[in-house]
Amino acid sequence: MRAEALKGHLDGLLLAALEQGPAHGFAVMAELRRRTGGTVDLESGTLYPALRRLEEGGMIAGTWTTVAGRRRREYQLTDRGRRALSDERGVWREFVATIGAAMEPSEGFQAPPGSPA
Amino acid sequence: MTRPESEGRVEAQAQGAIDGYLTRLGGLLSRRPADPAAVDLLDELRDHLLCQVEQEVAGGAEADAATKRAVAECGPADGLASALRTELARPHLRRLSVALLLLGVTAGATWTGVLLAGPAEPWTERTEPGPIVFFDAGGELAGTATLLAAVLGVLLVVGPGRFPTVAGLRAGCQRWSVRACWLSLALGLATAAQLAGYLLVRALIAPNSLAWPAVIAIAVLTMAAAPVLLGPLRGLTGPRASGPRGLTGPRASGPRGLTGPRGR
Numbered sequence: 001m002r003a004e005a006l007k008g009h010l011d012g013l014l015l016a017a018l019e020q021g022p023a024h025g026f027a028v029m030a031e032l033r034r035r036t037g038g039t040v041d042l043e044s045g046t047l048y049p050a051l052r053r054l055e056e057g058g059m060i061a062g063t064w065t066t067v068a069g070r071r072r073r074e075y076q077l078t079d080r081g082r083r084a085l086s087d088e089r090g091v092w093r094e095f096v097a098t099i100g101a102a103m104e105p106s107e108g109f110q111a112p113p114g115s116p117a
Numbered sequence: 118m119t120r121p122e123s124e125g126r127v128e129a130q131a132q133g134a135i136d137g138y139l140t141r142l143g144g145l146l147s148r149r150p151a152d153p154a155a156v157d158l159l160d161e162l163r164d165h166l167l168c169q170v171e172q173e174v175a176g177g178a179e180a181d182a183a184t185k186r187a188v189a190e191c192g193p194a195d196g197l198a199s200a201l202r203t204e205l206a207r208p209h210l211r212r213l214s215v216a217l218l219l220l221g222v223t224a225g226a227t228w229t230g231v232l233l234a235g236p237a238e239p240w241t242e243r244t245e246p247g248p249i250v251f252f253d254a255g256g257e258l259a260g261t262a263t264l265l266a267a268v269l270g271v272l273l274v275v276g277p278g279r280f281p282t283v284a285g286l287r288a289g290c291q292r293w294s295v296r297a298c299w300l301s302l303a304l305g306l307a308t309a310a311q312l313a314g315y316l317l318v319r320a321l322i323a324p325n326s327l328a329w330p331a332v333i334a335i336a337v338l339t340m341a342a343a344p345v346l347l348g349p350l351r352g353l354t355g356p357r358a359s360g361p362r363g364l365t366g367p368r369a370s371g372p373r374g375l376t377g378p379r380g381r
Binding site: 024025026027029030043044045046048049052053056064067070071072073 | 157158160161162163164165167168169172190191192196197199200201203204207
């Protein structure tokens with residue numbers, strides 16, 4: 001999938017990956033990779049700035065834990081994040097329905113009168 | 118909780134290469150080794166890399182090869198630093214813009230109060246000396262512009278973070294916030310120079326028309342407030358990876374790596 005096609009949907013993707021429960025950055029990346037069959041494979045330079053942006057926007061909350069002796073930051077959706085995800089989903093479904101209908105090959109197309117054959 | 122032996126072994130083997138990578142990255146991210154935001158980010162990346170190595174080793178890969186692959190997938194340290202620096206700069210920028218605003222309001226109100234509470238000006242509007250008119254009007258103009266630039270800086274850095282944002286918009290606001298901060302700093306210095314000029318001229322023309330103890334006390338307090346700005350300024354002026362980058366590092370900070378499959 002071309003990178004341009006995903007721009008603008010990154011926040012929604014990350015929120016969706018966190019919907020099932022708290023997860024750390026690597027788990028978020030792995031979850032998106034799993035859900036998309038490897039098509040969406042975020043780089044660290046994309047993932048972590050985006051997580052910080054969402055945290056600063058109050059859509060996710062990060063907490064430090066210690067796992068296997070090392071520090072780990074886990075993120076979970078806030079109420080605001082759940083609302084944002086719901087909004088993103090609504091917008092996305094509308095987009096898919098509208099653009100999908102327009103992009104499908106049209107059956108029974110009839111040229112307007114006077115058009116060249 | 119006891120750690121699985123294999124996990125500890127993987128971590129020990131991977132640690133050297135990962136530490137080397139993170140040390141390079143840390144050097145590019147922040148000039149101050151103890152910058153808490155950079156330390157947190159490096160810890161988070163360390164966990165990320167180790168998770169990736171452990172996952173590959175659990176799938177049968179050699180630890181050395183898995184470590185090399187994990188580090189390689191993070192990309193060159195300077196490229197990753199460029200992507201992360203914008204986010205790391207945000208707290209410093211927010212503190213700087215808020216400090217500028219608070220300092221501007223406080224200093225402006227205090228100096229106005231000191232001058233108004235002191236002896237009356239020994240001249241009327243008609244007989245006001247030219248240099249006093251110049252420094253008075255210039256100071257008011259520069260002071261107002263300083264506050265407007267400081268307000269703009271705060272709005273630009275705080276606003277975008279409160280909404281679901283497009284990364285490009287956020288980075289653009291941050292760049293403009295940096296410019297507004299610099300403008301506010303420059304105008305603040307200009308205001309201080311105008312004020313100093315005003316006090317000097319008034320002291321030369323009519324030294325008894327100033328409440329000197331209060332003026333000296335407030336001047337000392339104003340200079341003592343400078344460190345409030347220096348902390349966030351130091352945090353912002355981190356090292357530059359390469360090229361002519363501004364305070365916030367790279368100009369392009371939009372989603373960089375929405376890649377397709379990596380072709381493993």
